[in-house]
Amino acid sequence: MRSLIRRRADAGKPDPAPSRWAWRVQRWMLTPGIRFALRAGIPFCLTLGLGTLFLSDPQRQAAIQTMIADARASIETRPEFMVNAMAVDGAKDELATYIRKSLPLDFPVSSFDLDLDAMRQTVTEIPAVKAASVRIKPGGVLQIEVEQRQAVALWRLDSGLSLIDSDGIYVAMATSRSARPDLPLIAGDRANEAVSEALDLIAAAAPLGDRMRGLVRIGERRWDVVLDRGQRILLPATGALRALERVIALEAAQDILSRDVVRVDMRLARRPTVQMKTEAAEDRAARQAAFRAGNK
Numbered sequence: 001m002r003s004l005i006r007r008r009a010d011a012g013k014p015d016p017a018p019s020r021w022a023w024r025v026q027r028w029m030l031t032p033g034i035r036f037a038l039r040a041g042i043p044f045c046l047t048l049g050l051g052t053l054f055l056s057d058p059q060r061q062a063a064i065q066t067m068i069a070d071a072r073a074s075i076e077t078r079p080e081f082m083v084n085a086m087a088v089d090g091a092k093d094e095l096a097t098y099i100r101k102s103l104p105l106d107f108p109v110s111s112f113d114l115d116l117d118a119m120r121q122t123v124t125e126i127p128a129v130k131a132a133s134v135r136i137k138p139g140g141v142l143q144i145e146v147e148q149r150q151a152v153a154l155w156r157l158d159s160g161l162s163l164i165d166s167d168g169i170y171v172a173m174a175t176s177r178s179a180r181p182d183l184p185l186i187a188g189d190r191a192n193e194a195v196s197e198a199l200d201l202i203a204a205a206a207p208l209g210d211r212m213r214g215l216v217r218i219g220e221r222r223w224d225v226v227l228d229r230g231q232r233i234l235l236p237a238t239g240a241l242r243a244l245e246r247v248i249a250l251e252a253a254q255d256i257l258s259r260d261v262v263r264v265d266m267r268l269a270r271r272p273t274v275q276m277k278t279e280a281a282e283d284r285a286a287r288q289a290a291f292r293a294g295n296k
Contacts, residue, residue: 082108083140090146095128099144102126111136119144127170153195154180156187156214166199168192188217197240198223204244207252222267232263239269246272 123132151163161174225233243266
C-alpha cells in the first residue's frame with residue numbers, strides 16, 4: 001500500500017531531465033565558436049557600431065583630423081627635426097650654386113617635409129653631375145655629396161662647343177676654344193660616342209706637338225687627324241692607332257709632314273698615298289719634265 005502511494009506521489013512530480021531540443025541547444029552553446037562569439041564578437045560589433053555612429057558626424061571628424069594634425073605638427077617642428085642649412089660637397093662653386101638653385105628650400109624646414117629621393121634625382125639629372133647622395137646630418141644640415149663629371153675633350157657641333165667626359169656625356173657648354181685650351185678638340189656627328197678612341201689617337205699624336213689641331217669624325221666610323229697648314233691624315237675605320245703610328249714614324253724618318261703635303265691617306269693599309277699641294281705637284285712635274293728633256 002505504501003509503495004502504491006509513493007508511486008502516485010512520484011508520478012505527480014515534473015521530470016528534471018531536459019528535453020531533446022533543450023539538450024541540443026545547451027550542447028550548441030558550449031561549443032568554442034559560440035562561446036567566443038558571445039564573449040568577444042557581440043561586444044566588438046556593438047562597440048564598432050557605436051563608434052561608427054559617433055564618427056559619422058562631420059563636425060566630430062573635422063575635430064579629430066585637426067587634433068591629429070596639431071599633434072603631428074608639434075612633433076615634426078621640434079628643434080631636433082628641423083633642417084637649417086644646406087652643404088654641397090664635391091662640386092665647384094658654379095655647379096654648387098646651380099644645385100642650390102635647383103633645390104629651392106626655405107630654411108628652416110622640417111625633415112619630415114623633405115623627399116630625399118626626389119632631391120637626389122633632381123641633382124643627378126644635372127648634366128655635370130655623375131652621381132649624388134643626399135642625407136640629413138646631425139645638427140640640421142642637409143648634406144649633398146656630388147661626384148662631378150670631368151671634362152676630357154671639347155666637341156664641336158653646329159650649335160657650338162660642348163665639354164664631354166670620358167664616356168662622351170655632355171658636361172657643359174664652352175664659350176670658345178680658348179676657354180679650355182688644355183682640352184683636345186674633336187668634331188663630327190656622334191664623335192662623342194668614340195671619345196675613348198679619340199683620346200688614344202691624341203695621345204699617340206703627341207710627337208706632332210702643337211701642329212695638331214684636332215680630330216674629325218667622318219661618316220660616324222673613322223677619324224681624320226687635322227694638322228696646321230691644312231694638312232690631314234686620313235685614318236682607316238679599323239686599326240686607326242697603328243696607322244697613325246706609321247705616319248708618325250715616317251715623319252720622324254723622312255719629315256713627310258714637313259713637306260708640301262695636303263693629306264696622307266692611310267685608309268688602305270697596303271697602299272698608303274700622299275697628296276701634295278697643287279703648286280708643289282705642278283712644280284715637281286715641271287722639274288721632272290725638264291730633267292727628262294735635259295737627258296735627251
